[in-house]
Amino acid sequence: MQFIKAWIPFNAWYKRECKLARLPVLTDANCIEHVCNTTNTYKTRIITLLGGEDRESENFRELITDLHHELQAHVIPKPESPLNFSTMIPGITSTNLVQKDFRAYHYKVERIPHGTNFQFDIRVEDKATHSPRYTKTLNRWNLNDIEADPNFLALQSEECKKKIIEFFKEVNPKKPLDIVLRPKTKADGTIVRPSHSIEIGNQVYFVDDKEKIAKVLIHLLYKLRCEIFHGSLDPTEANMGIYKNAYHIQYELVKELI
Known part of the structure; x- marks a missing residue:
């Protein structure tokens, strides 16, 4: 699967970064948390593409939009614990x-x-x-x-x-971070953009916080990787659209690491 090929250089990069940072435990989960919570090439690239106005940035946001739609249309791995932009848990929540x-x-x-x-x-x-x-x-x-x-x-x-x-x-320490904002519809059918939002794609809005979006995206890509690596999800025709978009997103990001 192409997505796995795009993950391998990222895996090598974050293991090296975490060794340089002297992380005491080099599990994949710990390394992903490190990538989310530090300033680094990978996360900075996401933030840049989220806010850019060039064609490359537009393409990146289109890929995220398509991934969002695929995850809504094809629930994985199961209905009671779906993976999408509303269910990720990037670290301990801050509300004490x-x-x-x-x-x-x-x-x-x-x-x-x-x-x-x-x-x-x-x-x-x-x-x-x-x-x-x-x-x-x-x-x-x-x-x-x-x-x-x-x-x-x-x-x-x-x-x-x-x-x-x-x-x-x-105060749930593992409260999912829902970054998706739903537009409202006026009586005349006009779609109203939510306040404090970023328009990722056509009528797809995320919270106006690129740092949060980056963390959620990193966790989502990691969770999709885990589903394949652990054999809990077969790459069927129904979910190939998910992994096609995930691959193109990951490929765009790892280009900065090579």
């Missing part, structure tokens, strides 16, 4: 604390480093009296641990339950 007032309650949900993992503290109190309505401490991020908690189930306010879940999701 959510502290908000809503109606009668004050909500505080905090993610605290605890050894090699995190502890999650949840506290809901009455704004007027400061008396606690719900408290919970968890040693892992798992929605089921809250939803099955008898004290949570005993809360009379469904609105309060929804807010606890909403704020708990915000």
